Amino acid sequence: MSLSLAILTALLALGILAIIFGSILGFAAIKFKVESDPLVDQIDEILPQTQCGQCGYPGCKPYAEAIANGDEINKCPPGGEATIKKLADLMGVEAKSLDAAHGQEDVKKVAYIREDECIGCTKCIQACPVDAILGAAKQMHTVIKDECTGCDLCVEPCPVDCIDMVPVENNTASWRWKLDAIPIKQVN
Amino acid sequence: MQTSYEQIVHKIDSDELWDFPGGIYPPERKEISNLQPIATLPIPEKLYVTVKQHKGVEGNLIVEVGQQVLKGQALSKSANPFAVPIHAPTSGKISAIRKHVSPHPSGIPELSIEIETDGQDTWTELSPTLDYQNQPKIDLLTKICDAGISGMGGAGFPSHIKLSTSKKVEFLIINGVECEPYITSDDRLMREHAWQIRQGIDVLTHMVQPQQVFIAIEKNKPEAIEALQIACRENPLYQVVEIPTKYPSGGEKQLIQILTNREVPAQGLPIDVGVISHNVGTCFAVADAIFSGKPLIQRVTTVTGEAVSKPANYWTLIGTPIKHILNECGYQASSQKQARAIIGGPMMGFTVTDELVPIIKTSNCVLVPADSEMAELNEQACIRCGACADVCPAGLLPQQLFWHAKAKELDKAQEYNLFDCIECGACAYVCPSEIPLVHYYRVAKADIRNELDEKQQADKARERFEKRAARLKAEQAARDEKHRLAAEARKQAMESKGNNAKDKIAAALARAKAKKQGLAAADSNLDTKSEINSQKTPPIESNDEPTQKHEIVDAATEKPSASSNQRVQAAIARAKAKKAAVATKSNQTPEITTEQEKSSSGSLNIENQDENIVESKPIVHEATKVSDVPRTVVQQDTKKPEQESVSPSHEENSDNQISQNIAEQKQAKVAAAVAKAKAKREAQKKAKASEIQITKPLAKEKSLANEKTLAQVEQLAEDPNNQQESSSKQNIEHSAIEDPLVTKKRRIAVAVAKAKAKRQAEKTVENSAPKENKEDKS
Amino acid sequence: MNFKLASSPHQHANRDLGQVMKLVILCLVPGILMQTWFFGWGTIIQVILAVITATVTEAAILELRKRDFERALKDYSAIVTAILLAISIPPFAPWWVIVIGTFFAIAIVKQLYGGLGFNIFNPAMAAYVMLLVSFPVQMTQWLPPVNLAQYTHDFWDALSVIFTSYSVEGFSIAQLKTDIDGVTMATPLDTVKTSLIQGFTYSEGLEHKIFDSVVTGVGVASSWVSLAYLAGGLFLIKQKVINWHIPVSMLAGLFVCALFMSLVDSDVYPSSIFHLLNGSIIIGAFFIATDPVSASTTNKGRLIFGAAIGVWVYIIRTWGGYPDAIAFAVVIMNMAVPLIDYYTRPRTYGHQAPNALKSKGKQP
Structure with a gap:
């Protein structure tokens, strides 16, 4: 009798304790909830937002979701090694070298439409992931240079091949003080 | 707490000054160039006037290639307040407007106007303002802006922006410190033109109405101090102050600290502490602009260093290439193993990348040192001795900045206030390990700026991408809804057969x-x-x-x-x-x-x-x-x-006429495109075929195809032409407009054909290349 | 024309690393000479041994790290480390003590951390601590000053003792340690400490022969040596090789502690002068704690760093198990340097307070 009472008391005591601590924890979880960016947003923040799809996903956000779900972090050629390193830091995994299957790291480029040749088919406009091409049906199209991410997606659909990817020109404002890399040339 | 006006005036009156932390005492070497009066360089055959010579934006060009310009004629113009115009430094013909090597450490070409001088040096008409006291401030500002005056001391900040402040100005500081070694252009200017500098100060004083004007000159220029003291004797508002010789006391922020014990807040401007400062050269230019109407087209440039035989100060036209200066001043190539010329002083100047680098409004010195003068450095490890921190005038910890900049820890570097570095070079000057510290900071700054730009761009791209995705989704939904409604309507229509x-x-x-x-x-x-x-x-x-x-x-x-x-x-x-x-x-x-x-x-x-x-x-x-043609077309x-x-x-209106033309033009375009597409398809077919064919016949066939498509295109392009011609008969008046359109059409057609041909040629090469190899082997 | 490109500044002060280090060595010379005068040729031999070991070790390791060792050796930093260690250990310590110590200082403390500029600890002092902990007997074999010793010893004696433990005449180190009266000698600090432990008062301890004057409580030999190093140190400050902050604050820290405690009870706690001129406090203040690599780099930080070393020295000397404490104090404070540096950042021009003290918000 006394044994069962003791057991009962113990169970009761434990149960009450469990309830108390549980409610404290529950309260704390609500009260002290840390508002942090979900992982996907943090990853998306790091990705270069070219929306080029070279990673195999239809944009940077989908790739960010895929990384959050365990995909490799080395599928982003536009971001290159720098992005991989940051992703590795964020995800707590080892930085790998860029997966060559998805492309090589390249200089930044922007699309340029040779306007004389444009027939105004709007195909590139539809292909552009960031609406950086301006134009209308049967009107000449042009690329908004500042908005272009250099994703390359408009080049393929163009029926008259009038889109070139031109490297972004270096100017004195964006120069990175590479004194040893100044080409020596004669100007006459 | 900011030092009050009374405290400052009292302290200066009793011949005392404050001090800034750090600073160095490099050998001054001013005697090389400050003994002779300012000479004038002969006009070079060609001038290269960089369009943007100041901090801000470049103006729009208002001249054309081939145009004859007169000395002092404006070459650019803009309504943007941060644009400062440029002027023709002498009379001549504009031979080209193109990118030319820039007076920047990178030498990256920038838009420049090349002027072939005619040696006449004919002035354009000038409009002096003699009664500046009676002019409204805005007119004077316009005048200063139109004269192309931007700060001549270093950064080239547009002077009229500084002067247009509406805040209360307690002190106007005229900077004649010239603390950097070797440079003596301001020194000579003050000695020889103190009177005109004072006139300029008068104008500036009239415009900003300061409570006190300090003319700060370093102690090592007694002649200049005396000259300005005499020139400013009559005005009790003006006070010539001797500044102790210490580098970089001429830095704007440091000078303000010396004179007022106030600090310009980070990312702030001197006006935030009630101070405006101008260089003596700027004062001289302002006087020129107001009293004789002359724009800023020349400046005093010190040419010095042991590798020139005639070191002195020269009146140099803006746009004069370094090469001309070196030739005129007796450059001795033998004293340099590899040519080296520095624009600016030994502490903050930059090495030129090309002999055609032009002089601009901020180029106060061309330093051509002999090899023995400035030794080669070899970088060693930092021993954290802190000598750099001891001399840093900005109170930074250069060794920490260096550590983080080198490790590319950019956010840490920013935490150590990297952007407060004024790049004076004192730290690198004293570093026993000979580390080019400032270079590391510059790289880090550039990296941070670029990273910020990229980040902004990425954010923008993300937003646009998301908006687009949302839009596509909404459109899809709208379409579905429409289909559903249409289906329902049809159903209803079927039901009520009364239509x-x-x-x-x-x-x-x-x-x-x-x-x-x-x-x-x-x-x-x-x-x-x-x-x-x-x-x-x-x-x-x-x-x-x-x-x-x-x-x-x-x-x-x-x-x-x-x-x-x-x-x-x-x-x-x-x-x-x-x-x-x-x-x-x-x-x-x-x-x-x-x-x-x-x-x-x-x-x-x-x-x-x-x-x-x-x-x-x-x-x-x-x-x-x-x-121009496409513009009108558009x-x-x-x-x-x-x-x-x-x-x-x-x-029968012209619009209609043109619209028809355009429609036809479009036809031509479309036709060209069709031809191209056809050619493409054909080429693809051929490419496939070529896999089993041998190269030679393929190439022949290709060229045949090329010819065919070309002919096709031409035919197609001609067709609308004919149509257009017939239509143009209806309205002879507008034939003038049509002509360019016709030619344009032709051009397009030809261009398309050309592009196509090129592409095909490329493909042929691609396809044939491996096969040719095979042939070679066999 | 093919132009040479460089980043500004193009002009440079004519004092490089090698010159700085050579200046330090030069300023050590008077002290070393004085030490040799009073304590025999042992010091010179130790210095030579240390320099050879340091050079060989540095060259070998740089070779292993595939660096240009010829250039690195020209900066003389290894030699400075070697000399500092050599003058810190007893002049007649066996040769392998200095060899092991120098090797440890260069190979482990300096190069293993990444070479010059990357070491956290002062190499000489870290090595000293290692030696003291590992070889306590050899590291405390201080001979009495030459004028007080029972047996005189010349250069060959010193050489012989260092390499064979016996002098040319066959005296052991223990015999050499005995003074004129046949009593084994110790350093002044040791003597006082021992007498205090034995229950004597401080002034009674001072009656020992090693002190020339009961009043000041300063040993002749050690005070002369200290003064020689002081002269060298002052010259360094004048040449702006070192800042005054660390030496002054370190001496002040020790002085204030000693003054305070001796005021509390002058029987038990030695006077401030005694503390300042005995032991290796001067050499520590001017040459060891000022090692730029492992010391604090801000002026405020240097003051804290120096004062803390002074306090530590006093604490260890008075209540610790070792008679002297420079090495321990320096090594302890080396560990605190990153913290000190972080919290003593100077105010940047145009900023209200150093960033570190503000909330960690980043600058826009």
């Missing part, structure tokens, strides 16, 4: 047409004929056939064409077109009329398009700038379809 057949037929016709047009808009090159037809006909038809009106209700609401009076309608449409053209939004007007009709392929969102256009105005502008182009679509073309 007359006529309506039905009309509706069906309209639908078919709409579908056709929609398809055409999407793939213009697939169905060329219907494309051309649909482009030409439907808008006109839509007016002619009232039965269709209910199909294009939306279009009707866009253009209130419900009234039967066609003239009113036309007028409204015209006005609208004009408005639209002004806003350069009219690009999408044809799209609006067709948008509702095409139900199958949603290609564009008008609202978004709107946004794009607004944002991209400058770019559109740029694009149209490329050549403008007319945008005006045309709307006009046509609403007003029936009964009247």
Whole structure:
């Protein structure tokens, strides 16, 4: 009798304790909830937002979701090694070298439409992931240079091949003080 | 707590000054160049005037290649307050406007105007202002701005921006410190032109109404101090202050600290602490601009160093290439193993990348040191001795900055206030390990700036991508909804069989047409004929056939064409077109009329398009700038379809004429595209075929194909020409406008053909290359 | 024309690392000479041994790290480390003590952390601590000053003792340690400490022969040596090789502690002068704690760093198990340097307070 009472008391005591601590924890979880960016947003923040799809996903956000779900972090050629390193830091995994299957790291480029040749088919406009091409049906199209991410997606659909990817020109404002890399040339 | 005005005046009056932390005492070496009076360099054969010589934006050019310019004539102009115009430094002919190596450490070419001087040195008409006291401030500001005056001490900040402050100015500081070794241009200018400098100070004082004017000169220039003391004797407001010789006491922030014990807040301006400072050279230029109306076209430049035989100060025309200066001053190549010239002083100047680097408004010195003068450095490990921190005038910890900058820990470097570094070079000067510290900071700063830019761009791209995704989704939903409604309506129609057949037929016709047009808009090159037809006909038809009106209700609401009076309608449409053209939004007007009709392929969102256009105005502008012909075409182009679509073309107006031309031009374009597409297809076929064929016949066939397509293109291009010619007969008046259009069309056709040929050639090469190898082997 | 490109500044002060280090060595010379005068040739031999070991070790390790060792050796930093260690250990310690110590200082403390500029600890002092902990007997074999010793010893004696433990005449180190009266000698600090432990008062301890004057409580030999190093140190300050902050604050820290405690009970706690001129406090203040690599780099930080070393020295000397404490104090404070540096950042021009003290918000 006394044994069962003791057991009962113990169970009761434990149960009450469990309830108390549980409610404290529950309260704390609500009260002290840390508002942090979900992982996907943090990853998306790091990705270069070219929306080029070279990673195999239809944009940077989908790739960010895929990384959050365990995909490799080395599928982003536009971001290159720098992005991989940051992703590795964020995800707590080892930085790998860029997966060559998805492309090589390249200089930044922007699309340029040779306007004389444009027939105004709007195909590139539809292909552009960031609406950086301006134009209308049967009107000449042009690329908004500042908005272009250099994703390359408009080049393929163009029926008259009038889109070139031109490297972004270096100017004195964006120069990175590479004194040893100044080409020596004669100007006459 | 900020030192009060009274405290400052009291302290200066009792011949005391504050001090700034750190600083160094490098050998001054000013005696090399400050003994001779300022000489004048002969006019070089060619001047290279960089368009942007200051901090801000560049103005628009108002001259053309081949134009004859006079000395002092403005070459650029802009309404932007941060744009400072440039002027022709002497008379001559503009031989080119193109990118030329820039007076920047990188030497990256920048837009420049090349002037072939004629040696006449003829002045343009000048308009001096003698009674500046009676002029409103805004006129004086305009005058200073139009004279192209920007800070001549270092950074080249536009002077009129500094002067246009509305805040209370306690101190106007005239900076004649010139603390950097070797440079003596301000020294000589003060000695020889103290009077004119004072006149400039008078003007500045009149404009900003300071409570006190300090003219700060370093102690090592006793002649200059004396000259200015004499010149400023009569005005009790002016006070010449001797500054202890210590580098970098001439830095704007440091000078303010020495004189007022106030610190310019980080990311702030001197005016935030009630101070404005101007260089003595700027004062001289202001006096020139106001009293004789001369713009800033020359400056005193010190040419010094042991590798020139005639070191001295020279009046140098803006745009003079270094080469000319070196030649005139007796450059001794033998004293340098590898040529080296520095624009600016030994502490903050930069090495030139090319001998044609021009002098600009901020180039106060050309230093050509002998090899023995400035030794080669070899970088060793940092021993954290802290010598750099001891001399840093900005109170930074250079060794920490270096550590983080080298490790590319950019956020840490920023935490150590990297951007407060004034790049004076004191730290690198004393570093026993000979580390080029400032270089590391510059790289880190550039990296941070670029990273920030990239980040902003990425954010923008993300936003645009997300907006687009949302829009596509909404469009899809809207389409689905429409389909559902249409299906329901059909069902209802089936149920109530009371409709007359006529309506039905009309509706069906309209639908078919709409579908056709929609398809055409999407793939213009697939169905060329219907494309051309649909482009030409439907808008006109839509007016002619009232039965269709209910199909294009939306279009009707866009253009209130419900009234039967066609003239009113036309007028409204015209006005609208004009408005639209002004806003350069009219690009999408044809799209609006067709948008509702095409139900199958949603290609564009008008609202978004709107946004794009607004944002991209400058770019559109740029694009149209490329050549004049396309610009006019585009403008007319945008005006045309709307006009046509609403007003029936009964009247013989020019718009109509042009619109026809354009339609034809389009035909030509489309034809070219078709030809190209055909050629492409053919080429692809051939490419496939070539896999089993041998190279030689293939190449032959290719060239044949090329010829064929070329001929095709030409034929196609000619066809519309003929049409156009016939139509142009109707209106002889406008034949002048047509001619360029015709030629343009031809050009396009030829260009397309050329591009195609090139492509094909490339492909042939690609295909044939491996095979040729094979042949070689065999 | 093909132009040479460089980043500004193009002009440079004519004092490089090698010159700085050579200046330090030069300023050590008077002290070393004085030490040799009073304590025999052992010091010179130790210095030579240390320099050879340091050079060889540095060259070998740089070779292993595939660096240009010829250039690195020209900066003389290894030699400075070697000399500092050599003058810190007893002059007649066996040769392998200095060899092991120098090797440890260069190979482990300096090169293993990444070479010059990357070491956290002062190499000489870290090595000293290692030696003291590992070889306590050899590291405390201080001979009495030459004028007080029972047996005189010349250069060959010193050489012989260092390499064979016996002098040319066959005396052991223990015999050499005995003074004129046949009593084994100890350093002044040791003597006082021992006498205090034995229950004597401080002034009674001072009656020992090693002190020339009961009043000041300063040993003749050690005070002369200290003064020689002081002269060298002052010259360094004058040449702006070192800042005054660390030496002054370190001496002040020790002085204030000693003054305070001796005021509390002058029987038990030695006077401030005694503390300042005995042991290696001067050499520590001017040459060891000022080692730029492992010391604090801000002026405020240097003051804290120096004062803390002074306090530590006093604490360890008075209540710790070792008679002298420079090495321990320096090594302890080396560990605190990153913290000190972080919290003593100077105010940047145009900023209200150093960033570190503000909330960690980043600058826009």
